[in-house]
Amino acid sequence: MASVHKIIVIVGFISLFHSAFSAAQHRSYLRITSQEFTALPLDIIIQAVVSLFAVIWGVLNIAGKLREIPAANELNNIKWETQRNLTSFYVFNHRGRALAYDFVPTPSKEDLEKLE
Structure with a gap:
């Protein structure tokens, strides 16, 4: 077939x-x-459209059934806590802390020298 x-x-x-x-x-x-x-002319347009649909239909039937990619099998054995635990990307000193209601900026080096 x-x-x-x-x-x-x-x-x-x-x-x-x-x-x-x-x-x-x-x-x-x-x-x-x-x-x-x-x-x-209309005959050229009809021939082009019918040919295009014939090629698409034939290619889809040649390709066969699609299969699922089994990449998820490897991820099933990994625990959720360690799946995206990349400690090298942890950042604790960022500008998001300025949005906290009790934010107190850390003194700069110049401010510390003025206090002495």
């Missing part, structure tokens, strides 16, 4: 290429005859 889908994809790509070539030919024809380009 997969060979039928592969044939559909190949025929779809050939048809898509043919519609692109036909569109280029149509533009060349319009330039040669000094006509203004307004839109592509």
